[in-house]
Every structure is written in C-alpha cells, then in structure tokens.
Amino acid sequence: MTEVVTDGRGDTRARVERAALELFSRDGYEQVTSDEVADAAGISRRTFFRHFPTKADAVWGDFHAHVVRLDELLTAGDGDQHVLASICAAYVQVNDYAEDELPLLRQRMRLILTEPALLxxxxxxxxxxxxxxxxxxARRTGAAAGSLVPRLVAATTRAAATTAFQTWLADETVSLAVALHEAFDELAGGFPALEGPPG
Amino acid sequence: MTEVVTDGRGDTRARVERAALELFSRDGYEQVTSDEVADAAGISRRTFFRHFPTKADAVWGDFHAHVVRLDELLTAGDGDQHVLASICAAYVQVNDYAEDELPLLRQRMRLILTEPALLxxxxxxxxxxxxxxxxxxARRTGAAAGSLVPRLVAATTRAAATTAFQTWLADETVSLAVALHEAFDELAGGFPALEGPPG
DNA sequence: TTGCCGGTGGCACCCGGTGCCACTAGCGTT
DNA sequence: AACGCTAGTGGCACCGGGTGCCACCGGCAA
Structure with a gap:
C-alpha cells in the first residue's frame, strides 16, 4: 500500500523525512510512532532506523553539512572583522535559504523548538x-578552545541564534537575517535595550 | 535482600538518588539500567518510576525548589541594580552551596554536562x-516576556551560567561564584576579552 | 553461472516508561 | 476487635524506541 512503486529518483531518505515532518506537525511528535512514519514512507521500521539513528533525527535534514559549512565560513572569514561579527555573518550565511525553502524550514524549526523531546x-x-x-x-584569540571565553562565546551566540529563530517563527514579517542581526547586536553591545527604554 | 529493613528516617527518594549518582558516575549513565538503580536502592523498578518520572530525573535532586528560589530572588531583588547584575546575583545565591555539599554537586553536574543523554x-x-x-x-523592561530581549537575556545568561559550571568543573581552584561572575562580566561588557589581547 | 555486496525486511530482544491490580501498613472510627 | 480509608509498594503486561542477527533480493563483475 501507499504505492511504493513510485519514485526511485528521490532518495528514500528525503521521502522519509518529508513523511516524518508532515506527520509530526499534524499529530505531534510523541503521538506518531516510528512504525507510522516508516509506513507512510513505504519502508519498514527496521529500514527507517538505518537511515536515521533516532526518530528525532528524521527532522534534521542534512544538518552535518550545515555544521561543515559553518566551519568553512568561519575559517575562511575576514580576519579584521570583530569576532562576534564574523560569527553572526557565518550564521546568517548558513541560514540563507531560498524563498521556497522557507516553509520547510519553518516546519522543521517549529517542531524542534516546540516539541520538548526534539528540543x-x-x-x-x-x-x-x-x-x-x-x-x-580560540584561533582568533589564542585562548584554549576549552577555556572560558571560547566556550562562552560559542554558547551565548548559539543561544542568540536560537532566540532569533524563535522570534522569526513567531513573526512572519521579520526575515531570519534581520532577526539574527538584532540578537547579535544586543549581545555584542552588552544589551543596550536593558538601559531603561523609558528614561 | 539488600537489607531494606534499614533506614526509615532518610527518604527513599534521597537513597535512590545517591545510588543513581554513584552508579552513573562509576559505570556511565547509559550502561546502568533503571532496574540496577532500583535494586541498589532496595526498591522495585516500578517504585523507582513513582519517585522519578524519568531515569534522568534521578540526578537532579530538588531542582524545582531551586527554580522557585531563583524566582523569589529575582522578584525580591534590588530594582536599582542592572538587570544582568540582578540575574548574576540570583544565580550566585542559588548556587551558594556549603563546602561539604560541593562533592555531590560536582558529581551531579559532571554527569549532567558530560553524559549526552543527560545534557x-x-x-x-x-x-x-x-x-x-x-x-x-519582562517586568524590568516592560517588554513582553515572549519578545526578543527577555528571551535573549534568559537564554544567554543561562548559557553563561552553564559555561561557568563547565570551567568550575574543569578547574578545582576557582569557586563557582567567581566563575559565574567572570562569565557574566564578559557577557555584560560585550566580551571585552575579544578586543585583541595581543595588540 | 558464480560470487560478492548494498539495501532491505523480519524477528527477537533489551530497556525506559505506564496502566492496572493486588497487597500491606498505618491510623482513625465505631 | 473489626471496619474502612489511604499512601506506598510490588508485580505484571503492555507500548514504543532502538539494536543485533539473519535471510533475502537486486545489481554487477569475473
């Protein structure tokens, strides 16, 4: 059933991913079993877990490629730029999606940020x-990668990026790039918005 | 077996928690089954899951009380203080442990920050x-709690606190309070350490 | 035809977690 | 003493995520 005969071109992997995204969005992540996702994609449960090590991983697309690209952008980046600016630029570029990819991205990120298990x-x-x-x-400052400042910058910039994604999800009008810049500007400036907006 | 007769004073809950911490630290979180923890604490697996909704929760002590206390400290805090300073102070106070509690805290945090499943x-x-x-x-700025700045401050300060815990774990000599202050100072100052320590 | 190999499916199993029921220990009521 | 209530417990069966093993099928080279 479900016409497994179709396709052949598109990887099964992509088909499974779409099925997972659709079912999770419709019924909730916890309510959908891996069996159901596999069925919807026309494969067996066992095969599902060969393509994705975890039920949760079916949502992430080729995230590893994103990390690799982020790494490349950072190492190749302008050395004169402020460190935070270089990280912001890299985040923006990695998340520079074409218009028609945005619905998928929204679906993906809404799941990840909304479903507790996926979060x-x-x-x-x-x-x-x-x-x-x-x-x-660490490269830019000479500090050890495991020491305070590199860890701190990594953790806080990721927190900023995640927050930017949240506001982007909540408000259709702002672009992802703008949301990222807003968050990074606050971070880099020591949170100027906290200096009393009234007076 | 395992002399269940003993105690009666100490909650079983605390006993289970100690057993869990010990076994997880010794053999690794994933290697220890909930059955083994229950056995070591002299209760059944079923009862274990009545005390802790999740295997992972056995590590957290009374974390809810900490959140409540953090909330109280924040709402009762000095209104003239900088917002970040008030958050830092609250974090420091919530994590002001007595000397003899530190080993337990280290064990706890090492597990949480080291074991992927617990992280x-x-x-x-x-x-x-x-x-x-x-x-x-949100209270201090007048912004909506769901808007960018409150979310961003919450996410980044928590990232800073977590990073402080990591450096505290790695270096026995620094106190938790000092580590927290270092991290918050960097955050509040827009990361002065990034302004080229060489020249 | 033979042999190899990557992708697949089925099966049995482990483990975390839950619903249900039965049992016991206390404790106040009559 | 008998009753009933309740909190805590243990056992059992079940579900769902994840894995190891084996068997199968297809393509492809020798």
Missing part, C-alpha cells in the same frame, strides 16, 4: 556547532 | 529557568 535532542546536534564556534574563537 | 534532558529542566528569568526581564 532536548537538539542539544545533541548543537554540540557540534558549539565546538566549531569555540575553535574559531 | 539533552537538561534542556527540559532549564526551560523553567529560562521562563522565570525572561519574566523577570
């Missing part, structure tokens, strides 16, 4: 991002 | 912290 899982994926950013800061 | 789970617990801090910032 928890995200920590696992973001650990790679933090490592890459911390190493960049 | 992922921590996101779930820290969500409460973020909410409390965001509401504090």
């Amino acid at each position: 928890a899982h995200s920590q696992t994926r973001y650990a790679d991002v933090d490592r890459v950013v911390a190493e960049h800061v | 992922a789970h921590s996101q779930t617990r820290y969500a409460d912290v973020d909410r409390v801090v965001a509401e504090h910032v």
Whole structure:
C-alpha cells in the first residue's frame, strides 16, 4: 500500500523525512510512532532506523553539512572583522535559504523548538556547532578552545541564534537575517535595550 | 535482600538518588539500567518510576525548589541594580552551596554536562529557568516576556551560567561564584576579552 | 553461472516508561 | 476487635524506541 512503486529518483531518505515532518506537525511528535512514519514512507521500521539513528533525527535534514559549512565560513572569514561579527555573518550565511525553502524550514524549526523531546535532542546536534564556534574563537584569540571565553562565546551566540529563530517563527514579517542581526547586536553591545527604554 | 529493613528516617527518594549518582558516575549513565538503580536502592523498578518520572530525573535532586528560589530572588531583588547584575546575583545565591555539599554537586553536574543523554534532558529542566528569568526581564523592561530581549537575556545568561559550571568543573581552584561572575562580566561588557589581547 | 555486496525486511530482544491490580501498613472510627 | 480509608509498594503486561542477527533480493563483475 501507499504505492511504493513510485519514485526511485528521490532518495528514500528525503521521502522519509518529508513523511516524518508532515506527520509530526499534524499529530505531534510523541503521538506518531516510528512504525507510522516508516509506513507512510513505504519502508519498514527496521529500514527507517538505518537511515536515521533516532526518530528525532528524521527532522534534521542534512544538518552535518550545515555544521561543515559553518566551519568553512568561519575559517575562511575576514580576519579584521570583530569576532562576534564574523560569527553572526557565518550564521546568517548558513541560514540563507531560498524563498521556497522557507516553509520547510519553518516546519522543521517549529517542531524542534516546540516539541520538548526534539528540543532536548537538539542539544545533541548543537554540540557540534558549539565546538566549531569555540575553535574559531580560540584561533582568533589564542585562548584554549576549552577555556572560558571560547566556550562562552560559542554558547551565548548559539543561544542568540536560537532566540532569533524563535522570534522569526513567531513573526512572519521579520526575515531570519534581520532577526539574527538584532540578537547579535544586543549581545555584542552588552544589551543596550536593558538601559531603561523609558528614561 | 539488600537489607531494606534499614533506614526509615532518610527518604527513599534521597537513597535512590545517591545510588543513581554513584552508579552513573562509576559505570556511565547509559550502561546502568533503571532496574540496577532500583535494586541498589532496595526498591522495585516500578517504585523507582513513582519517585522519578524519568531515569534522568534521578540526578537532579530538588531542582524545582531551586527554580522557585531563583524566582523569589529575582522578584525580591534590588530594582536599582542592572538587570544582568540582578540575574548574576540570583544565580550566585542559588548556587551558594556549603563546602561539604560541593562533592555531590560536582558529581551531579559532571554527569549532567558530560553524559549526552543527560545534557539533552537538561534542556527540559532549564526551560523553567529560562521562563522565570525572561519574566523577570519582562517586568524590568516592560517588554513582553515572549519578545526578543527577555528571551535573549534568559537564554544567554543561562548559557553563561552553564559555561561557568563547565570551567568550575574543569578547574578545582576557582569557586563557582567567581566563575559565574567572570562569565557574566564578559557577557555584560560585550566580551571585552575579544578586543585583541595581543595588540 | 558464480560470487560478492548494498539495501532491505523480519524477528527477537533489551530497556525506559505506564496502566492496572493486588497487597500491606498505618491510623482513625465505631 | 473489626471496619474502612489511604499512601506506598510490588508485580505484571503492555507500548514504543532502538539494536543485533539473519535471510533475502537486486545489481554487477569475473
């Protein structure tokens, strides 16, 4: 059933991912079993877990490629730029999606930031991002990658990026790039918005 | 077996927690089954899951009380203080442990920050912290708690606190309070350490 | 045809977590 | 003493995520 005969061109992987995104968005992550996702994609449960190590990973697309690209952007970046600016620029470029990819991205990010289990899982994926950013800061400052400042910059910039994604999700009008810049500007400036907006 | 007759004074809950901490530290979180923890504490697996909703929760002690205390400290805090300073002070006070509690705290935090599954789970617990801090910032600034700045401040200060815990774990000589202040100072000052320590 | 190999499916199993029921220990009531 | 209530417990069966193992099928080279 579900016409497995179709396609052949598109990887099964992409098909599974779409099915997962659709079902999770419709019924909630916890309510959908891996069996159901596999069925919807026309494969067996066992095969599902060959393509994705975890039910949660079906949502993430090729995230590893993003991390690699972020790393490349950071190492190749302008050395005269402020460190935070270079990180912001890299985040913006990695998240520079074409217009027609945005709906998928929204669906993806809404799940990740909304579903508790996926939010928890995200920590696992973001650990790679933090490592890459911390190493960049370490190169730029001469500090050890495991010391306070590189770790701190990596952790806080990722927090800023995540927050930017949240506001982007909540407000359709702002672009992702703008949201990222707003967040990074606050961060780099020591949170000027906290200096009493009334007087 | 295992002399269940003993105690009666100490909650079983505390006994289970100690057993969990010990076994997880010794053999690794994933290697220890909930059955083994229950056995070591002299209770059944079923009862274990009545005391802790999750295997991971056995590590967290009475974390909810900490969140409540953080909330109280924030709402009762000095209104003239800089917002970031008030958050820093609250974090420091909540984490003001007696000398003899530090080994337990180290064990706890090392597990949480080291074991991938526990790190992922921590996101779930820290969500409460973020909410409390965001509401504090919202009160102080007049912004909506769901808007950019409160969210951003909550997320980045928590990232700073977590980073402080990491450096505290790695270096026995620095106190937790000092580590927290260092991290918050960098954050509040827009990362002065990034302004080229060489020249 | 033979042999190899990557992708697949089925099966049994482990483990975390839950619903249900039965049991016990207390404790106040009559 | 018998009753009933309640809190804490243990056992059991079940679900769902994840894995190891084996068997199968397809393509492809020798």
